Amino acid sequence: xxxxxxxxxxIPLAVVSLLIVFALVFVMIAMPNQSVAVANQLxxxxxxxxxxxxxxxxxxxxxxxxxxxxxxxxxxxxxxxxPDYSTSTWIFMFIMSGLGSSTLYWGFLDWAxxxxxxxxxxxxxxxxxxxxxxxxxxxxxxxxxxxxxxxGAVAMCxxxxxxxNKGLSLAAIIGAITGRKPDGALGRLVDLLFMLCMFxxxxxxxxxxxxxxxxxxxxxxxxxxxxxxxxxxxxAVSVLFTLSSWVGMDGGMKRLSQMVCWGVVVLAGYIYLxxxxxxxxxxxxxxxxxxxxSFVDMSLxxxxxxxxxxxxxxxxxYWLWWISYAPGVALFVTRVSRGRTIxxxxxxxxxxxxxxxxxxxxxxESYSVHSFINGLINVPQVLSEQGGEVAIGxxxxxxxxxxxxxxxxxxxxxxxxxxxxxxxxxxxxATCTRHLAEGEDPSPIDRLFWCVMLTLVPLAMIFAKAPLxxxxxxxxxxxxxxxxxxxxxxxxxxKWLRExxxxxPAHQIGEQPPPEVASHQxxx
Numbered sequence: 036x037x038x039x040x041x042x043x044x045x046i047p048l049a050v051v052s053l054l055i056v057f058a059l060v061f062v063m064i065a066m067p068n069q070s071v072a073v074a075n076q077l078x079x080x081x082x083x084x085x086x087x088x089x090x091x092x093x094x095x096x097x098x099x100x101x102x103x104x105x106x107x108x109x110x111x112x113x114x115x116x117x118p119d120y121s122t123s124t125w126i127f128m129f130i131m132s133g134l135g136s137s138t139l140y141w142g143f144l145d146w147a148x149x150x151x152x153x154x155x156x157x158x159x160x161x162x163x164x165x166x167x168x169x170x171x172x173x174x175x176x177x178x179x180x181x182x183x184x185x186x187g188a189v190a191m192c193x194x195x196x197x198x199x200n201k202g203l204s205l206a207a208i209i210g211a212i213t214g215r216k217p218d219g220a221l222g223r224l225v226d227l228l229f230m231l232c233m234f235x236x237x238x239x240x241x242x243x244x245x246x247x248x249x250x251x252x253x254x255x256x257x258x259x260x261x262x263x264x265x266x267x268x269x270x271a272v273s274v275l276f277t278l279s280s281w282v283g284m285d286g287g288m289k290r291l292s293q294m295v296c297w298g299v300v301v302l303a304g305y306i307y308l309x310x311x312x313x314x315x316x317x318x319x320x321x322x323x324x325x326x327x328x329s330f331v332d333m334s335l336x337x338x339x340x341x342x343x344x345x346x347x348x349x350x351x352x353y354w355l356w357w358i359s360y361a362p363g364v365a366l367f368v369t370r371v372s373r374g375r376t377i378x379x380x381x382x383x384x385x386x387x388x389x390x391x392x393x394x395x396x397x398x399x400e401s402y403s404v405h406s407f408i409n410g411l412i413n414v415p416q417v418l419s420e421q422g423g424e425v426a427i428g429x430x431x432x433x434x435x436x437x438x439x440x441x442x443x444x445x446x447x448x449x450x451x452x453x454x455x456x457x458x459x460x461x462x463x464x465a466t467c468t469r470h471l472a473e474g475e476d477p478s479p480i481d482r483l484f485w486c487v488m489l490t491l492v493p494l495a496m497i498f499a500k501a502p503l504x505x506x507x508x509x510x511x512x513x514x515x516x517x518x519x520x521x522x523x524x525x526x527x528x529x530k531w532l533r534e535x536x537x538x539x540p541a542h543q544i545g546e547q548p549p550p551e552v553a554s555h556q557x558x559x
Contacts, residue, residue, distance in 0.1 A: 043469040044481060048223065052230035053488060059509065060492055064499040074508035081355070081511055082347040087337060090346075092518055093354045094334045096182035099525065100381055103189070107541035108532050109378030114196035118374040125375075126387045127292040129188075129368045134392070134455070137243045139299070139448050142399035143430055144423045145172040147407075147415045154345045155329075155336060160415075165408075167329075169322035169400045173393055174333050175353045177326065181388040183357045183521075185381050187365035188372075190524035192380060193531060195369050203369060204466040205229050205362050205520060212527030218469075225520060226466050228513050232359050234492055235510040237459050241493040244452045245269050248445055250424035251431075255441050265497050268449070269490060275453040277486040291454035296391075298447035302440070303398040309435050310398075311405045318404060319397030352511065359514035361521060363462040370461065370476075403430055460485050 063070045103109060118125065146168035153164035154171055194200050194208040201207065206222030215221050245265045252268075253260040275291075307315055326333070338346050372380055403426075406412045411433060417426040431441040464477035464485045471477070496506065536544055 043471070045226075045467045045469050048226055048230065049467050052227055052234075055227075055231060056234045056492060057495075059506075060495050060499075063505050064495070067500075070505045074505040077512055078352075078504075078508045079347070081515060082351045083343070085355075085515060086343065086347055086351045089351050089354050089358075089518065090335055090337065092358075092522075093179040093183060096186050097178050097334075100182040100185050100385055104378050104381040104385075107539075107544055108536060109376065109381065110541070110544040111193075111197065111377050111532075111536060113192045113375055113377065113380070114373035116374050118372075120371060122383070124293060125371055126383050126391075127296040128371050128458075129364065129384065130292075130296065130388055130391055137240050137247075138392070138395075139399075139444070139451065140243060140247050140423060140427065141172075141176075142396050143403050143427050144414070144418055145169075145175075145396070146400045146404055147418050147426075149349075151415055151419075152345060152349075154349065155332065156338065156341055165404070166321075167325065169318060169397070169404065170325040170329065171333070171349075172396055172400060173322055173326040174330070175350065176392050176396065177389050178330070178385065179334065179354065180357045181385045183354070184361050184364045184368075184388070185384045187361045187521050187524055188368040188384060189377055189380055190521075190528040191365040191369045192372050192375075193377075193528055196373050197535070198531060199472075201470045201472045203366055203468075203471045206466075208524060208527065209520065212523060212530070225516075228516055229362050229466055230463060232510055232513040232517070233363050233459055233463050234489065235506045235513070236356075236359055236363075237456060237489055238493045238496060238506050239510065240455065241269065241272075241452065241490075242496055244272075244448060245493070245497065247424045247427065248448060250422070251428050251441060251445055254425075254428040254432075255438060255445070262498060266494065269494060269497070272449050272452050272456070273486065273490040275450070277483060291450060291457060295447060295451045295454050298443070298450065299395055302444060302447060303395050305440065306402050306434065307398045310402045314405045315398055315401040318401040319393075322397065322401075323393060355511045355514040355518075358517050358521065359510045362517060363459055366462040366465055367458045370465070406430060406433060456486070456489060460489055463489070 120128065149168040149171040150164050151159055153159060153161075153167060155167065157163045157167060191203075191208055194211055195203060198211065200211040202210070202217055204217070204226055206217040206226045209215070209225055210217035210219075210222055213221075245268050248268050249260045249264045252258055252264065258264055333350070336346055336350070337343065368380065368384070375383075403414050407414045412426065412429050414426050414430070417429065427444075428441065431437055431444055434440050460482055461477070464481045465471055467485070468477045468481060
């Protein structure tokens with residue numbers, strides 16, 4: 036891989052997106068109460084009006100991914116030559132792109148929210164609600180979520196590696212499908228929405244991680260939980276991910292991803308072996324079975340006889356959240372997946388992503404549930420009255436050598452955040468580099484610039500104590516057009532598959548490019 040020329044920088048896109056982002060931050064700081072009111076109204080409207088279409092979109096994503104993976108098109112190789120990375124490293128890298136460091140926060144606490152506000156019209160704080168709590172966590176971070184990621188990722192991979200279209204951005208692939216120029220009004224708008232969404236999503240993840248980290252660090256060492264502490268944490272993580280980005284994908288992101296994933300495995304393994312092993316095993320299996328057996332019901336639960344609050348505030352919100360991240364994940368997965376087949380990408384993303392998060396969540400959440408039902412820590416009460424960070428600290432402190440486990444947890448969380456920021460930084464810098472071709476990366480200077488910019492917004496939010504939910508609304512609102520963009524990408528993918536491989540027998544796919552693809556590449 037070599038870096039792009041500096042002359043390809045999309046300076047107008049960078050300037051406009053930064054002006055809008057900082058203007059939004061200024062408004063949130065200057066008018067916090069009004070910002071929250073507007074954000075709440077927008078959130079309610081989006082999750083109410085688009086509830087049924089978004090539920091159908093996520094359900095469709097699962098069905099489409101299963102069909103595509105089992106079809107003859109699954110054998111198509113995405114680019115020439117062998118894979119650039121080993122399978123484990125490859126899976127680790129795009130898991131880091133799709134999961135923020137706040138995953139570790141939710142890993143202990145997600146079930147407690149569903150216990151207090153359960154779905155399927157179950158009574159709150161009941162045995163049934165507790166039974167479904169971890170199952171709902173598996174559902175919201177499972178098949179539908181990773182299938183949503185896979186839709187855009189496969190389409191982008193095909194656009195970039197098989198069709199050899201230049202430009203690793205949403206505007207580029209939409210332009211290739213519709214025939215419109217990526218630099219036109221539509222392309223500008225699509226990429227601008229992407230930039231705003233990436234800033235918002237990363238800000239939420241970074242701020243939540245910094246708050247959690249500072250609170251746990253205070254519990255561990257007695258260091259005051261202050262803005263200065265949070266500032267030092269963010270700057271330290273930013274230096275780490277900036278160095279990683281500067282070194283490049285092979286030397287930086289690759290190593291960070293390996294460190295994080297093995298760190299999470301060690302943490303989960305320690306809790307599994309030294310915690311309530313039998314309960315963790317049985318509760319994880321029971322929750323997995325309950326989620327799978329109730330999958331259709333959970334997926335299409337619109338609550339027409341009730342107020343639809345759970346569907347609106349949880350399932351629809353989650354699907355919009357995953358959709359908002361999907362374009363960035365698609366860009367990153369495309370960068371690291373040359374030489375893989377479509378089936379490998381789908382299996383690794385959906386099965387690999389689900390298996391990883393179910394195993395980790397199963398251990399962390401089941402340990403948390405066990406502590407609750409045995410009267411050791413009332414996790415839902417601590418969560419409501421003192422905050423999730425305190426609940427996590429108390430849960431970690433219960434373990435053998437709890438203080439050391441807490442220190443290890445903090446280290447993993449910091450590296451997790453750095454790896455995720457690196458992936459987002461790559462996607463943003465790639466979008467702001469015009470006509471990026473296969474074999475090219477954005478220049479180190481551009482990646483460094485966006486590392487700095489992606490750090491400034493969260494710092495401003497924390498310093499001014501701006502309402503984080505307002506930024507969350509920004510992300511969710513931009514997710515709605517991304518759902519339409521993803522459908523256009525799926526349409527383009529199906530169109531290309533039919534044109535390029537529709538008449539090719541299944542046993543010949545993968546041996547060599549068919550005439551249609553070869554002629555297209557030679558003419559591009």
